[in-house]
Amino acid sequence: MTTTVAYSDAAGLAGTDLGWTEWLEVTQDRVNLFADATDDHQWIHVDPGRAADGPFGGAIAHGYLSLSLTVKFWSELFDVTGVSTRVNYGLDKVRFVSPVKVGARVRMNAVISDVVEVAGGYQFAVDQTIEIEGGTKPAVVARGLYRFYA
Template structure:
């Protein structure tokens, strides 16, 4: 994990590469819990028997479940000390490239692509790649924006 001592140090972080994180296994229980939380019970996610005969050869995680893991991965990749708060400001781009089979392992790596100083704050754009263990292409590439206030 990369630790930035304060907002001033963080504002100099453009170009910094972060990660990778440890691997995280995506099991059927997590997929089912996500389906329950979002009311998205599509069979390709929650019916392993039916999904075995489907287009992916088994159940896959929701793309939005993969996206929802971003805060967890960010906490593993870096932190900024001596700030009052951090806020998820939004996303510029999200792409789901490779399906995540249930049982697969994911990890993330990021690049801080841009940091702008604001009044008593900083705004950063991070490009995060979520990798699938053994896959040629990533599960997702996410361009997210975070604001830190001092």
């Protein structure tokens, strides 16, 4: 469910837990498209037959593919009205804790850890955890930085 707030209320959101997104299946097609976009065609990602005999027992998503899903998931969880521009400003800490096997389902939780005023807007630091359905450890843990300008 998307939390939507007015720009005028943005400053007081530090500590807000935005909850969880819906589950998303990581398909081989998605992995292959990412491989094409990044020119990273390592067999562990794009050759399911060979990957079955590899260290993870099957093909896995690229770590950066798993990380890139934060963009999709973030927009599912949060929106600010009354802004002219939204910017992915960057990342602080990122860890790829567990591989995401092709066919697995993932979702993300986001907690707004800090909100600071910047020239013309606000910067949000958001602690993001992508979990794997049935997994014991998250796939990705990252702090994303997002800016909203009035």
